[in-house]
Amino acid sequence: MQFGVERNVVNLPVHKSYSFAGRGAFAAVLMSFLASVSAVESSRGDDEFVRVRQVRSGSGVRLFVENRALWDVTVTLKVLARNGRISRLKPETATYPARSETEAARVAADDPSKRCKWRCRFEWMVGRMRGPSRNGAPPDDKVLYRLPFAAGRSYRVAQGYNGKRTHEGRDRYAVDFAMRKGTSVCVARAGVVVDLEESSKTGGSDKKFRRRSNYVCIAHDDGTVAEYHHLHYDGVLVEVGQRVEAGQRIAISGNTGYSTGPHLHFGVYSAVSGRRSQSHPVTFTTAEGIVREPVKGQTYTAK
Ligand SMILES: [Zn+2]
Numbered sequence: 001m002q003f004g005v006e007r008n009v010v011n012l013p014v015h016k017s018y019s020f021a022g023r024g025a026f027a028a029v030l031m032s033f034l035a036s037v038s039a040v041e042s043s044r045g046d047d048e049f050v051r052v053r054q055v056r057s058g059s060g061v062r063l064f065v066e067n068r069a070l071w072d073v074t075v076t077l078k079v080l081a082r083n084g085r086i087s088r089l090k091p092e093t094a095t096y097p098a099r100s101e102t103e104a105a106r107v108a109a110d111d112p113s114k115r116c117k118w119r120c121r122f123e124w125m126v127g128r129m130r131g132p133s134r135n136g137a138p139p140d141d142k143v144l145y146r147l148p149f150a151a152g153r154s155y156r157v158a159q160g161y162n163g164k165r166t167h168e169g170r171d172r173y174a175v176d177f178a179m180r181k182g183t184s185v186c187v188a189r190a191g192v193v194v195d196l197e198e199s200s201k202t203g204g205s206d207k208k209f210r211r212r213s214n215y216v217c218i219a220h221d222d223g224t225v226a227e228y229h230h231l232h233y234d235g236v237l238v239e240v241g242q243r244v245e246a247g248q249r250i251a252i253s254g255n256t257g258y259s260t261g262p263h264l265h266f267g268v269y270s271a272v273s274g275r276r277s278q279s280h281p282v283t284f285t286t287a288e289g290i291v292r293e294p295v296k297g298q299t300y301t302a303k
Pocket of ligand 1 (some may be wrong): 159166167175176266
């Protein structure tokens with residue numbers, strides 16, 4: 001019998017400057033039907049939000065994706081089989097609702113007298129899938145975001161959408177606000193804290209720092225996830241699982257990670273797969289009025 005579990009927390013390389021929203025995970029399971037395994041095997045330990053459960057069924061196996069988080073996740077589940085027929089009940093990449101268990105695929109032996117080998121791998125990411133923003137359309141353009149700092153405070157946009165320095169690819173629709181270290185970072189849109197990091201003490205203009213950013217990720221009701229980056233060491237004031245309201249102070253700004261100077265990177269993302277995400281433009285309500293695209297060099301005041 002071969003039964004192996006590999007686990008590897010994915011720090012996605014897709015983000016040029018930062019580590020990634022909502023910690024992803026990867027697991028590989030290798031099994032054979034004729035092996036003497038218990039009827040139910042789980043792909044990973046009980047401490048994970050997402051796992052794949054395999055249930056023996058006749059000469060085959062049924063694969064269930066279990067999402068134990070309080071928020072939706074997007075999972076890419078790949079299944080390979082030799083002498084096996086794979087039936088998919090969910091597409092290879094699909095969004096699984098909070099607190100759910102869903103049968104995603106089945107593998108049945110083509111020839112039950114022969115050994116059937118199969119393998120599955122999965123990766124996951126917090127949030128739902130959304131259409132691309134090629135034309136600049138936000139995922140939900142009725143929603144107004146407040147600026148991610150305290151009401152009455154004004155900060156200059158150091159880099160806007162499509163910024164030449166780092167706002168491309170996954171970060172195309174992110175905004176950088178220049179602010180001194182120690183500035184209060186406040187919620188732009190209500191949601192639930194799904195991930196955070198505050199252990200980094202370093203940062204700089206070298207790409208080697210791109211995974212050293214302290215951050216908070218907040219999942220919204222529409223399945224998008226906001227990321228607040230470059231926070232101060234020990235500068236996160238909320239916990240994973242906590243509900244936060246717009247305007248609430250959640251962190252202290254800093255200059256950790258890949259950064260040329262103290263600033264706050266703010267972006268709203270959705271899942272493209274269990275590995276990749278994309279950003280979306282959002283509309284801000286500010287003291288200066290409605291802002292559809294924050295302009296580099298311009299200063300905006302939070303309401
Ligand atoms: Zn940025």
